[in-house]
Amino acid sequence: MILVNGIETGLLDARDRGLAYGDGIFRTLLLRGGKPKAWADQYAKIVTDCARLNLSAPKQAILETDLACIASDMPDCVVKIIVTRGSGLRGYAVAANLVESRTITISSPIPIYPRSHTERGIIARVCDLRLGRQPALAGVKHLNRLENVLARSEWDGPEIAEGILLDIGGKVVGGTMSNLFIVRGNALLTPNLSACGVCGATRERILASGPELGLKTGIDEFELKDLYAADALMLCNSVIGVWQIRTLAHQSWQMHPATQLIRTLLEADFD
Amino acid sequence: MILVNGIETGLLDARDRGLAYGDGIFRTLLLRGGKPKAWADQYAKIVTDCARLNLSAPKQAILETDLACIASDMPDCVVKIIVTRGSGLRGYAVAANLVESRTITISSPIPIYPRSHTERGIIARVCDLRLGRQPALAGVKHLNRLENVLARSEWDGPEIAEGILLDIGGKVVGGTMSNLFIVRGNALLTPNLSACGVCGATRERILASGPELGLKTGIDEFELKDLYAADALMLCNSVIGVWQIRTLAHQSWQMHPATQLIRTLLEADFD
Numbered sequence: 001m002i003l004v005n006g007i008e009t010g011l012l013d014a015r016d017r018g019l020a021y022g023d024g025i026f027r028t029l030l031l032r033g034g035k036p037k038a039w040a041d042q043y044a045k046i047v048t049d050c051a052r053l054n055l056s057a058p059k060q061a062i063l064e065t066d067l068a069c070i071a072s073d074m075p076d077c078v079v080k081i082i083v084t085r086g087s088g089l090r091g092y093a094v095a096a097n098l099v100e101s102r103t104i105t106i107s108s109p110i111p112i113y114p115r116s117h118t119e120r121g122i123i124a125r126v127c128d129l130r131l132g133r134q135p136a137l138a139g140v141k142h143l144n145r146l147e148n149v150l151a152r153s154e155w156d157g158p159e160i161a162e163g164i165l166l167d168i169g170g171k172v173v174g175g176t177m178s179n180l181f182i183v184r185g186n187a188l189l190t191p192n193l194s195a196c197g198v199c200g201a202t203r204e205r206i207l208a209s210g211p212e213l214g215l216k217t218g219i220d221e222f223e224l225k226d227l228y229a230a231d232a233l234m235l236c237n238s239v240i241g242v243w244q245i246r247t248l249a250h251q252s253w254q255m256h257p258a259t260q261l262i263r264t265l266l267e268a269d270f271d
Numbered sequence: 272m273i274l275v276n277g278i279e280t281g282l283l284d285a286r287d288r289g290l291a292y293g294d295g296i297f298r299t300l301l302l303r304g305g306k307p308k309a310w311a312d313q314y315a316k317i318v319t320d321c322a323r324l325n326l327s328a329p330k331q332a333i334l335e336t337d338l339a340c341i342a343s344d345m346p347d348c349v350v351k352i353i354v355t356r357g358s359g360l361r362g363y364a365v366a367a368n369l370v371e372s373r374t375i376t377i378s379s380p381i382p383i384y385p386r387s388h389t390e391r392g393i394i395a396r397v398c399d400l401r402l403g404r405q406p407a408l409a410g411v412k413h414l415n416r417l418e419n420v421l422a423r424s425e426w427d428g429p430e431i432a433e434g435i436l437l438d439i440g441g442k443v444v445g446g447t448m449s450n451l452f453i454v455r456g457n458a459l460l461t462p463n464l465s466a467c468g469v470c471g472a473t474r475e476r477i478l479a480s481g482p483e484l485g486l487k488t489g490i491d492e493f494e495l496k497d498l499y500a501a502d503a504l505m506l507c508n509s510v511i512g513v514w515q516i517r518t519l520a521h522q523s524w525q526m527h528p529a530t531q532l533i534r535t536l537l538e539a540d541f542d
Contacts, residue, residue, distance in 0.1 A: 014273050019283065019353070021416035022293035028361075053417070054424065078361060082290065090299075090349060090379045092416065092423035092447055099272065102287050108361045114322050130466075133439060134403030136421055144415035145292035146324070147361065150407055152363035153325065168404060176363055196403075209389035255303050 001073045003066050003105040004205065012104065012267040018084030022143035024101070025049040026082040027201070029238045030110065036079065039064075041201040045141070046083065050101070052140045055085055058103045061155035066105040073144040077107040078239055079082060082143070089215045111239065113161075118263070121246030121255060122161035124235070126224065127151040127176065130168040151176045162235055164227070164248065169197050172222040175235045178243075179203035182222060183232040183258050191222055202236040206262060213261050230255035241266045274337050278410045283375060289355030292363065293414035295372070296320040297353040298472070300509045301381065305342035307350065308509060310335075312472040316412070317354065318397040321372070323411045326356055329374045337376045348378040349510055353414070382510065384432075389534070392517030392526060393432035395506070397495065397499040398422040398447065401439040404466040412469045419421050422447045433506055435498070435519065438467050444495040446506045449514075450474035453493060454503040459486040463492055479531060484532050503527035512537045 002010045017023035027046055030037040043060050050057035063081065070079055082104040088095060106212040129151040137144065151163055162175040172191050174180040179200045182189045190207065193199055210217035227233055232253055244259040245253060273281045288294035297318055301308040313351050314331050321328035334352065341350055345353060349375035353375040359366060400422040408415065422434055433446040445451040450471045453460045461478065466472055498504055502517040503524055515530040 004285060010285055012283055012285040012287075013282040015377065016283075017420075018288065019287065019290045019355075019375075019414065020297075021420050022414055023417060023420050026291075026448045053421075080291075084290075088431050090351060090377075090382075094420070094424060094430060104290075106286065106361075111361075129407055132403035132405030133410075134418065136400055137403075137417055142417055143293055144326060144417045146294060146408055146413055146415045147405065148363045149288075149294050149365070150324075153365060221363065 001070050001107045003069060004053050005103055006062065006066055006069075009089065015087040016084050016102065017086065017088045018082065018102070018143055020088070022145070023053070024055065024082060024084030024143045025053065025141055026080055026143060027077060028080050028231070029068065029140060029201075031071055031077050031079055031107070036077040038066050038201055038205060042204055042238070045199070045201050045204075046081065049140045049142070050083060053142065055083060056099060056101050058083060058101060063103065064198045066103065070105060070107045076110060078110055080106045080108070082106070084143070109251045113240065117161060117243050121244035121253065122235070122264050123159055123165055123247045124175070124245045125155055126249060127154055127159050127163040127165050129154065129165070129166050131173055131196040133167055133169065135195055138196050139193045139199040148176050160174065161243065165197075166224060170223055172224065172227060173197040177237040178237040178240065181206060181234040181236065182229055182230045183234070184230055184255055188213065188217045188258060189220045192219050200237050202241075202266065205266065206236060209265055212265060213258070214259060232258060234259055234262065236262070272341050272378045274340060275435070276374055277333065277337055277340075284358045284491065286358040287355050287373065288357065288359045289373070289414055291359070293416070294324070294410055295326065295353060295355030295414045296324065297351055297414060298412060299351050300351060300472075302338065302342055302348050302350055302378070305346040307338050309472055309476060311477055313509070314335065316470070316472050316475075317341075317352065320411045320413070323516060324413065326354060326373050327370060329354060329372060334374065336352065338426060341376060341378045345378050347381055349381055351377045351379070355414070372467045375463065384511065388514050392515035392524065393506070394430055394518045395435055395446070395516045396426055396431050398425055398434040398436050400425065400436070402436050402444050402467040404438055404440065408464055409467050410464045410470040421449050432514065434456060436468075437495065441494055442466070443468060443495065443498060444468040449506040449508040449511065452477060452505040452507065453501045454505070454527055455501055457487055459484065459488045459529060460491045463490050471508050473509050473512075473537065476537065480536055483536060484529070486529060503529060505530055505533065507533070507537075
């Protein structure tokens with residue numbers, strides 16, 4: 001099901017600035033039993049990301065009406081919410097009358113991943129593409145995602161589940177579609193995203209849950225060598241929850257107890 | 272008029288990867304008396320840009336049919352040609368069956384600029400936003416243009432006609448919607464775009480026209496101070512042709528004879 005400004009249609013104005021310039025943001029979340037997972041966190045992210053682009057955020061009640069409509073059609077699904085600046089004339093300048101954003105809501109079946117991804121961890125690779133550094137857009141889940149597309153096109157086949165991205169300065173950023181956590185003793189750390197990368201809602205949830213997890217969470221800078229030296233590496237997003245990395249290049253890890261702790265935390269969001 | 276894969280419609284599949292990720296490229300060109308300006312150059316750029324993204328380029332004859340259709344409706348207009356990777360399932364990976372790109376062709380009236388822009392030059396500003404460096408995408412006129420949108424949103428009103436962009440390393444890149452040329456004695460130089468920026472067809476045309484212009488054209492690196500020290504600064508694109516910069520920050524310039532030489536060269540493309 002696809003809704004554009006709440007109306008069921010698969011079609012969009014071809015002059016939408018989301019197409020022309022990637023002028024918009026998106027979020028991806030899970031619906032289970034008709035209930036959107038971590039919705040308060042997701043909506044808060046929509047608001048902050050829209051503010052970063054000076055885009056008017058859709059009202060929470062309007063998005064909730066869309067989600068209810070999708071839930072009645074498909075109670076268990078992945079929902080992608082896209083917010084664009086709407087249709088514009090030619091040119092980068094935003095017309096003064098372009099005050100209302102446009103919302104596109106798309107449901108998809110929940111992907112089925114191998115059980116080994118959660119039970120034994122995944123195989124990841126280090127991507128060749130290095131992310132550019134752009135503080136003005138860093139952290140925002142905006143629609144300019146060609147770097148992710150190029151990085152994801154570096155491998156094929158189901159053996160490799162995710163790619164790790166570094167930036168042009170050699171700092172670790174995260175996965176192509178996920179955020180990264182590094183376990184080091186009692187610390188659960190995630191890369192600083194002030195120059196590039198996307199701040200996922202699940203990353204924020206984990207960062208805020210140190211006391212519940214009995215771990216010291218924080219943000220730091222990492223190079224590739226720091227990943228190989230970690231006690232464990234984990235990838236998270238709203239759809240996969242958390243996957244531990246079993247193998248990255250020459251290095252392998254056993255399952256770490258923190259992975260199951262985090263999974264339990266994230267699953268509790270449905271209670 | 273809007274054509275999607277040659278069919279007149281203003282609507283596009285909301286799952287287009289051009290919207291989801293900016294996964295595509297575009298060109299903007301002039302139609303005058305039904306004839307597309309510098310079409311061979313523009314089509315060559317479409318082919319090289321598509322290749323950079325591993326996107327299948329639309330056939331020249333197909334685009335020419337679109338242009339003829341638009342010309343019959345509006346013989347003098349600006350045409351924007353967008354090529355996207357088409358509609359995809361959720362996720363950055365490109366499905367193996369996604370081999371055909373999608374073409375969106377949009378006509379708009381030719382903008383009317385003040386005569387003083389060509390006769391006396393324009394006022395430009397230096398943008399605060401610094402472009403990120405991403406060699407994998409540099410030069411390509413792709414759909415990830417949020418940096419341009421943010422830079423263009425830094426000013427309002429008609430007094431300032433264009434903004435000059437530097438990259439995060441302080442190197443000059445060009446205008447938000449135009450390429451920059453710097454006159455220094457007998458040399459006509461333009462910034463190196465191997466780290467960021469867009470290689471416009473008009474830039475290429477000017478670079479290749481040194482002998483015709485009686486100037487030594489070339490590519491070099493520039494910092495802001497080099498712009499202030501130049502004999503003249505010019506901005507070019509397919510729609511504006513060429514504008515000299517009259518004022519940039521504290522510095523002003525008289526009209527330089529090279530500007531009219533370049534204008535004559537570009538206008539000759541219509542003969």
